Amino acid sequence: MKAIVVTDQAAGTAGMKLVERPEPQAAINDVVVQVQASGFTWDELTWPPTWTDRRDRDRTPSIPGHELAGVVTALGYGTTGLSVGQRVFGLTDWYRDGTLAEYVAVEARNLAPLPGDVDFTVGASLPMPGLTAWQGLFEHGRLQAGQSVIAHGAAGVVGSMVTQLAREFGAYVVGTGRAADRQAVLDFGAQEFVDLENDALEDVGPVDLVFDIFGGDIAKRSARLIRAGGTLVTIAGPAEARPANGLAVDFVVESDRVQLSEIVRRVRDGRLRTSIGTISTLDDAVATFNRTERRKGKTIIRVRP
Numbered sequence: 001m002k003a004i005v006v007t008d009q010a011a012g013t014a015g016m017k018l019v020e021r022p023e024p025q026a027a028i029n030d031v032v033v034q035v036q037a038s039g040f041t042w043d044e045l046t047w048p049p050t051w052t053d054r055r056d057r058d059r060t061p062s063i064p065g066h067e068l069a070g071v072v073t074a075l076g077y078g079t080t081g082l083s084v085g086q087r088v089f090g091l092t093d094w095y096r097d098g099t100l101a102e103y104v105a106v107e108a109r110n111l112a113p114l115p116g117d118v119d120f121t122v123g124a125s126l127p128m129p130g131l132t133a134w135q136g137l138f139e140h141g142r143l144q145a146g147q148s149v150i151a152h153g154a155a156g157v158v159g160s161m162v163t164q165l166a167r168e169f170g171a172y173v174v175g176t177g178r179a180a181d182r183q184a185v186l187d188f189g190a191q192e193f194v195d196l197e198n199d200a201l202e203d204v205g206p207v208d209l210v211f212d213i214f215g216g217d218i219a220k221r222s223a224r225l226i227r228a229g230g231t232l233v234t235i236a237g238p239a240e241a242r243p244a245n246g247l248a249v250d251f252v253v254e255s256d257r258v259q260l261s262e263i264v265r266r267v268r269d270g271r272l273r274t275s276i277g278t279i280s281t282l283d284d285a286v287a288t289f290n291r292t293e294r295r296k297g298k299t300i301i302r303v304r305p
């Protein structure tokens with residue numbers, strides 16, 4: 001099969017190569033999926049599991065990309081819940097070969113059925129931002145209706161999902177970003193916008209929850225805005241900032257079939273919009289990832305155009 005591999009961490013996306021690889025086999029509880037569309041997160045090549053296994057041994061050449069939408073072609077021993085020919089989407093294990101390939105082996109529990117009226121491109125754009133927003137708001141942030149939330153980077157791939165889900169849930173949402181993002185953030189449903197480069201974040205009143213994607217100074221300044229009993233949730237690495245009288249949670253998103261189904265249900269009925277930027281093919285993917293201009297939205301590779 002055709003697949004994109006990486007072997008050299010220092011090379012970044014310039015080190016990506018389109019090569020021939022053996023098709024994966026389905027292990028216990030796996031399915032093999034013929035990938036129709038694949039999602040790649042722009043900083044994946046800086047993540048340790050792209051390079052090493054769970055015992056920290058080199059696992060290169062590795063296939064990046066962890067989001068997918070496709071069709072099940074084989075079941076491993078003991079696999080239940082999915083069948084051959086079924087349309088699926090989901091998030092694959094960080095430590096296994098990923099989805100920038102014609103086929104991928106995935107544990108079935110990491111996938112959910114993809115309804116027939118949802119395009120594969122849309123399906124592949126949902127798992128990472130949708131699950132991250134869902135888990136950060138509702139599991140780790142324990143958001144309640146009527147509470148206030150700062151959604152950082154609210155025009156971005158994750159932040160726009162955070163903004164929409166929090167608003168739908170009945171929260172008061174303050175979205176942040178760059179000056180040019182103001183209208184996009186308000187269109188995603190935020191009631192207020194803070195331009196992080198020109199406005200004072202400190203002018204935002206006390207809030208119950210901060211959903212941080214940046215870390216560093218912005219996370220520290222945000223922690224001071226959290227009222228007693230509130231939570232700082234971050235996806236930017238180990239939490240360095242901590243609210244004086246609240247919780248700080250850092251987490252890495254996990255796949256979850258029920259949550260995937262909730263997310264795609266909202267896309268179908270129009271409550272949730274996904275942020276797709278560039279769409280490319282597997283043959284053109286390496287060139288696409290190496291373009292120098294700033295990309296907005298999720299890059300999706302249509303593996304089967």
Ligand SMILES: NC(=O)c1ccc[n+]([C@@H]2O[C@H](COP(=O)([O-])OP(=O)(O)OC[C@H]3O[C@@H](n4cnc5c(N)ncnc54)[C@H](OP(=O)(O)O)[C@@H]3O)[C@@H](O)[C@H]2O)c1
Nearest residue numbers: 043132153155156157158159177178196213235251252253
């Ligand atoms: N831990 C986890 O489980 C997890 C899960 C998903 C994602 N992540 C991580 O979360 C991060 C965000 O991912 P994403 O896909 O949402 O990225 P993204 O689409 O680039 O979103 C970031 C947003 O923040 C804006 N922004 C960046 N720097 C800013 C600044 N200094 N001031 C104001 N606005 C700024 C960006 O604007 P511009 O486009 O103009 O720069 C963009 O709108 C990535 O590092 C990703 O790896 C972690």
